Amino acid sequence: MRGLFITFEGPEGSGKTTQAELVREKLEALGLRILRTREPGGTPTGELIRKILQHDAGGDELVPECELLLFEASRAQLVRNVIIPALQSGTSVLCDRFADSTTVYQGIARGFGIKLVQSINNFAIGEAVPDLTIMMDVAAGRGLERVSERSPHGKQSYDRIEREALSFHEQVRQGYLELAAAEPQRCVVVNTDRDRDVVAKDVWNVIESRLGEQIRKLAAALREQN
Ligand SMILES: Nc1ncnc2c1ncn2[C@@H]1O[C@H](COP(=O)(O)OP(=O)(O)O)[C@@H](O)[C@H]1O
Numbered sequence: 001m002r003g004l005f006i007t008f009e010g011p012e013g014s015g016k017t018t019q020a021e022l023v024r025e026k027l028e029a030l031g032l033r034i035l036r037t038r039e040p041g042g043t044p045t046g047e048l049i050r051k052i053l054q055h056d057a058g059g060d061e062l063v064p065e066c067e068l069l070l071f072e073a074s075r076a077q078l079v080r081n082v083i084i085p086a087l088q089s090g091t092s093v094l095c096d097r098f099a100d101s102t103t104v105y106q107g108i109a110r111g112f113g114i115k116l117v118q119s120i121n122n123f124a125i126g127e128a129v130p131d132l133t134i135m136m137d138v139a140a141g142r143g144l145e146r147v148s149e150r151s152p153h154g155k156q157s158y159d160r161i162e163r164e165a166l167s168f169h170e171q172v173r174q175g176y177l178e179l180a181a182a183e184p185q186r187c188v189v190v191n192t193d194r195d196r197d198v199v200a201k202d203v204w205n206v207i208e209s210r211l212g213e214q215i216r217k218l219a220a221a222l223r224e225q226n
């Protein structure tokens with residue numbers, strides 16, 4: 001039986017990593033096998049691409065077209081070498097950022113257009129369409145504050161994209177809300193400007209109401225295998 005594929009999306013500091021880890025613990029406790037991964041990265045090639053994207057590791061400034069295609073290149077590698085094999089073996093995948101990130105950062109905030117980016121996304125992801133996408137929603141400024149609070153060097157340690165203007169990050173946030181409204185069958189928005197336990201409860205309610213039955217079936221199938 002195929003595993004479940006859940007993606008966590010949202011602006012910087014919205015709580016994707018925090019909540020994905022909590023979801024992993026809950027799903028494992030129910031008997032699922034979980035693989036957690038992230039974008040860009042998640043494969044040796046993807047992690048090299050991540051260094052280029054976050055810190056201009058090539059040394060020259062990335063043109064936006066190159067940036068877009070590097071995200072997609074990292075994704076193509078992750079999907080085929082990690083995500084699809086895991087799903088086929090019955091492992092469920094939790095991914096920190098996925099195709100919607102490119103749609104909003106490059107399609108909306110960088111202005112390439114949603115249509116173009118979604119068509120390249122489709123090429124990169126093939127059959128790896130998420131069963132559920134949780135859109136973590138927080139005001140862009142609040143999310144960035146959290147990111148700088150967690151770092152010993154504050155804003156000095158922002159990566160190339162985190163250093164973009166607040167208006168860029170606010171476009172990202174609005175972009176996610178637009179996508180969620182356009183694809184309500186796949187996407188659910190959770191307000192993450194609340195205590196993390198409260199957020200975790202909401203996130204779990206979303207997973208339970210959308211995927212509860214599939215989770216129980218999958219857990220039963222995995223128990224039979226063992
Ligand atoms: N609900 C919350 N309230 C306050 N701080 C939070 C909350 N969720 C996460 N954080 C903190 O904010 C920072 C960013 O969270 P993180 O999960 O890394 O976000 P993301 O992965 O979306 O960038 C971390 O230091 C984290 O501990």
Ligand SMILES: [Mg+2]
Pocket residue numbers: 016017018096
């Ligand atoms: Mg994170």
